[in-house]
Amino acid sequence: MEKFWCCLVEGTNGYSVIHAKFIEACGEAERLLQLPGNKYKKVFVLESIRSCELVKPDPPVLWNHF
Numbered sequence: 001m002e003k004f005w006c007c008l009v010e011g012t013n014g015y016s017v018i019h020a021k022f023i024e025a026c027g028e029a030e031r032l033l034q035l036p037g038n039k040y041k042k043v044f045v046l047e048s049i050r051s052c053e054l055v056k057p058d059p060p061v062l063w064n065h066f
Contacts, residue, residue, distance in 0.1 A: 003048050003066040007032055010042040022047070 005025035007016045009032055016032060019025040022045070029043040048066055055062045 005045055005047050008044045008046055009038055010044070015046075 002020065005019045005022050007025055007029045008014075016028050019028060025045045029045050032038055032043050033041070050066065051064045052061050053064070054060060
């Protein structure tokens with residue numbers, strides 16, 4: 001999987017869609033700010049930097065860098 005970005009609204013644990021481009025995630029962050037329940041909250045744009053997965057036999061966890 002390639003690097004991606006997503007948005008997190010302050011005080012929630014849910015994400016919006018995954019974006020392939022940073023600028024698209026920024027647009028989504030601005031859109032989320034316009035929703036009635038999000039007024040005066042921060043929206044964080046999160047960038048993927050690593051992933052991990054279980055593999056066999058060793059090592060048990062493989063880390064991938066983007």
